[in-house]
Amino acid sequence: xxxxxxxxxxxxxxxxxxxxxxxxxxxxxxxxxxxxxxxxxxxxxxxxxxxxxxxxxxxxxxxxxxxxxxxxxxxxxxxxxxxxxxxxxxxxxxxxxxxxxxxxxxxxxxxxxxxxxxxxxxxxxxxxxxxxxxxxxxxxxxxxxxxxxxxxxxxxxxxxxxxxxxxxxxxx
Numbered sequence: 422x423x424x425x426x427x428x429x430x431x432x433x434x435x436x437x438x439x440x441x442x443x444x445x446x447x448x449x450x451x452x453x454x455x456x457x458x459x460x461x462x463x464x465x466x467x468x469x470x471x472x473x474x475x476x477x478x479x480x481x482x483x484x485x486x487x488x489x490x491x492x493x494x495x496x497x498x499x500x501x502x503x504x505x506x507x508x509x510x511x512x513x514x515x516x517x518x519x520x521x522x523x524x525x526x527x528x529x530x531x532x533x534x535x536x537x538x539x540x541x542x543x544x545x546x547x548x549x550x551x552x553x554x555x556x557x558x559x560x561x562x563x564x565x566x567x568x569x570x571x572x573x574x575x576x577x578x579x580x581x582x583x584x585x586x587x588x589x590x591x592x593x
Contacts, residue, residue: 497558
């Protein structure tokens with residue numbers, strides 16, 4: 422547990438889910454990787470995979486099983502097209518869902534994109550003591566999620582409570 426006001430750097434992974442992007446053209450993954458390191462956290466690994474639920478499960482399962490990984494940020498595959506499969510791939514891996522994340526994300530997004538936010542299936546949860554956040558693939562959506570929700574919750578200095586200080590108790 423940290424003393425009040427002490428920052429605890431977390432070790433995070435970033436996964437982009439896309440059939441059309443490459444790492445060189447991945448502005449959402451770039452944003453998340455830069456934002457988390459700018460906040461003082463460590464980027465453990467970054468990857469890009471196609472919308473294939475089995476490849477997604479395999480990689481995310483490996484990260485969840487790795488004791489060095491505190492959290493995973495996934496961007497992409499949360500929409501309604503036929504290939505969007507991030508929720509179907511990753512929700513079964515969660516031990517606990519965090520419904521408030523998706524609800525809050527969509528409420529914040531409504532002020533930015535109006536009713537189009539109903540197409541977002543963004544979600545978050547906990548798997549083997551690892552936080553997982555699944556975000557839409559657009560860079561503005563990733564920015565909203567990071568700047569208005571995730572950054573504060575992964576910062577042990579956020580009061581009255583945050584996810585970072587829960588880490589020692591997640592396996593109780």
